[in-house]
Amino acid sequence: MNKQDLNITLKRGSWILAIVFSIAIVVSSVGKRESSIVEEVKVEIDPLEGNKLLIKPEDVLVTIERGFGTQMRGLPLSAVDVARVERILEEDPFVINADVFITAQSVLRVNITQREPILRIIDNNGLNYYLDKDGNKMPLSRHFAARVLTATGNIPPHDPEFLLRKRHRLKDLFLLANKILEDEFYQALIEQVYVSNTGEFTLIPKVGDQKILFGRLSNSDEKLENLKIFYQEGMPYEGWQKYRTIDVRFKGRWFVKRDRCRIRRCRMPDFTICCLESKNLVSGISEK
Numbered sequence: 001m002n003k004q005d006l007n008i009t010l011k012r013g014s015w016i017l018a019i020v021f022s023i024a025i026v027v028s029s030v031g032k033r034e035s036s037i038v039e040e041v042k043v044e045i046d047p048l049e050g051n052k053l054l055i056k057p058e059d060v061l062v063t064i065e066r067g068f069g070t071q072m073r074g075l076p077l078s079a080v081d082v083a084r085v086e087r088i089l090e091e092d093p094f095v096i097n098a099d100v101f102i103t104a105q106s107v108l109r110v111n112i113t114q115r116e117p118i119l120r121i122i123d124n125n126g127l128n129y130y131l132d133k134d135g136n137k138m139p140l141s142r143h144f145a146a147r148v149l150t151a152t153g154n155i156p157p158h159d160p161e162f163l164l165r166k167r168h169r170l171k172d173l174f175l176l177a178n179k180i181l182e183d184e185f186y187q188a189l190i191e192q193v194y195v196s197n198t199g200e201f202t203l204i205p206k207v208g209d210q211k212i213l214f215g216r217l218s219n220s221d222e223k224l225e226n227l228k229i230f231y232q233e234g235m236p237y238e239g240w241q242k243y244r245t246i247d248v249r250f251k252g253r254w255f256v257k258r259d260r261c262r263i264r265r266c267r268m269p270d271f272t273i274c275c276l277e278s279k280n281l282v283s284g285i286s287e288k
Contacts, residue, residue: 036106038080041072045112054114054141055094063092064110072108080108093138117146119177121170123155135163135174149177153195169199172217176201179220185228200249208243215249223248 041064043057065071067088072080082100089098089112097113117130117138130138130146137158151173162170173195180186180193190212192204203212214223226248 036077038072038075038077038102038108039106041108041110043110043112046114048114048116048146052144052146054117054138054144054146055092055112056143059094060089060110060112063089077102077106082108085110093136094141096132117148118181119174120146120148120150121155121158121173122150122152123157124153125157127157129158131174131177133178149180149190149193151177151193151195153193154197154199155195169195172199173201176214176217176220179224183224183228185231186224189231210243211245213245213247213249219251222251 041061043060045053045055045057045060047053061072064085067085072085080102082102085100085108086098089095089100089110094114095112096115099111101109103109115132115136115138118133119131120128121131122128128140130140130148132138137160154169155173156169159165159168159170162168163174165171173193176193180190189205189207190203191206194202194204196202200216201214203214205212212227214220227246230246230248
């Protein structure tokens with residue numbers, strides 16, 4: 001064997017040794033990891049607006065322990081099924097997403113995204129719960145009472161498939177709540193929705209003693225727009241406390257009930273306002 005062939009053989013041998021050594025290290029590390037235990041469980045929860053938590057890390061740990069029948073800390077890493085941990089956590093009504101993984105330091109990391117309630121329901125049986133933005137039912141939290149739009153009155157019991165129904169009172173209520181929350185003006189104005197026995201809605205403002213007779217969900221965009229025009233252009237004439245009832249149930253028209261009626265007639269950009277003194281009513285007729 002000449003010198004050139006010898007060098008080639010030595011190079012090949014060194015490559016083979018390097019590969020064998022790398023494989024041995026990997027096998028050793030894998031074996032060591034599989035025989036290791038969970039050193040610690042760390043839970044992080046993304047807070048809601050205002051840094052609020054509907055659930056806390058200790059609640060998450062309890063949920064995991066109930067699902068597995070034991071604590072995670074001290075378990076062999078080989079016995080930890082992170083996909084199963086995620087499934088167990090995502091069955092919690094407060095959790096919309098769970099991301100679970102094990103770090104190189106044998107720490108089980110759990111990252112939680114909370115569901116965000118948008119509507120609080122008190123139904124006709126007295127049951128109290130939240131709906132999130134997708135219509136999912138959520139229980140009340142023992143840690144934090146979310147300050148959201150509240151609905152009361154003749155509301156039927158929750159149906160998990162209420163959004164799929166062609167007609168459902170809870171569906172109409174949920175759709176109206178979303179319309180209110182889509183606009184900062186309505187969101188700042190409306191505090192409560194009351195549902196009558198006939199399925200008509202009454203809106204209760206956060207400020208003042210007025211009641212807003214809204215009626216059914218039909219023509220809701222026009223009703224809300226008329227309501228905004230009245231508050232922004234009609235209300236400033238005499239102030240919020242002058243009016244008891246605002247009625248936007250009728251297409252292209254609204255009425256307000258006052259203790260005394262002093263406005264004879266005036267015009268605004270989109271409405272003519274007329275006072276019916278015999279009934280202390282002020283009516284607005286759309287001119288669009």
